[in-house]
Amino acid sequence: MKGLIRVFQRYLVPRFLVSIYYFLRFRCWVSTQAKVQLTQKICFGKGTVVKAFAAIQTGSGSIVFGKKCAISNFNHVAAGDGHIRIGNYVRLGPNVVILGSRRRFRDKNQLIMDQGYSSKGLEIEDDVLVGAGAIIMDGCKIGRGAVIGAGSVVTKDIAPYSLVTGAPARVIGARE
Numbered sequence: 423m424k425g426l427i428r429v430f431q432r433y434l435v436p437r438f439l440v441s442i443y444y445f446l447r448f449r450c451w452v453s454t455q456a457k458v459q460l461t462q463k464i465c466f467g468k469g470t471v472v473k474a475f476a477a478i479q480t481g482s483g484s485i486v487f488g489k490k491c492a493i494s495n496f497n498h499v500a501a502g503d504g505h506i507r508i509g510n511y512v513r514l515g516p517n518v519v520i521l522g523s524r525r526r527f528r529d530k531n532q533l534i535m536d537q538g539y540s541s542k543g544l545e546i547e548d549d550v551l552v553g554a555g556a557i558i559m560d561g562c563k564i565g566r567g568a569v570i571g572a573g574s575v576v577t578k579d580i581a582p583y584s585l586v587t588g589a590p591a592r593v594i595g596a597r598e
Contacts, residue, residue, distance in 0.1 A: 483543065486506070498519045
C-alpha cells in the first residue's frame with residue numbers, strides 16, 4: 423500500500439496542483455515544470471524557489487528547506503529513508519545532486535538489490551553555496567557559509583566558511 427501511495431504522490435498528481443499546494447502551505451514558489459513529490463515529509467521555508475526540472479522526492483525520510491533557498495534547474499534531492507535538512511539562504515547551482523541514502527553493495531555473495539540502504543541523512547547549514555554539478559552524499563554535514571565548488575563530490579563533513587572543490591572535495595581555502 424505504501425508503494426501505491428508513493429507512486430500517486432510522485433507521478434499521478436498534476437504538477438500545477440503540487441505548485442499550488444506548496445505555495446499555499448509554505449509561501450514558496452515551485453515551478454510547474456519541477457517534479458516535487460506531494461507529501462507532508464517535504465517542507466519549504468517562506469520565499470524558497472524551486473526552478474524548472476528540479477526533482478525532489480523521499481521515501482520514509484524527510485526533506486526540510488529553510489527560508490529563501492534557491493533550488494536550481496535539474497537539481498535532484500532524494501532522501502530515501504534518510505533525513506535531509508537544508509538551512510536558510512542556501513543556493514544550489516544547476517545539476518546538483520543531494521542524497522540522504524545510498525545502496526549497500528559490499529557483500530559479493532548477495533545481490534546488490536537485496537542488500538538494502540544506508541540512510542544516514544545529511545545537513546546543510548545556513549548561507550551555503552553549492553556549485554553546478556556538485557554531488558553531496560549522505561552522512562555529511564556542511565557548515566554555515568561554506569562554498570562547494572562546481573563538480574565537487576562531498577563525502578565527509580565540511581567546516582563552516584570553508585571553500586572546497588574536487589572529487590572527493592578538499593578544502594582549498596576559507597571565506598574571510
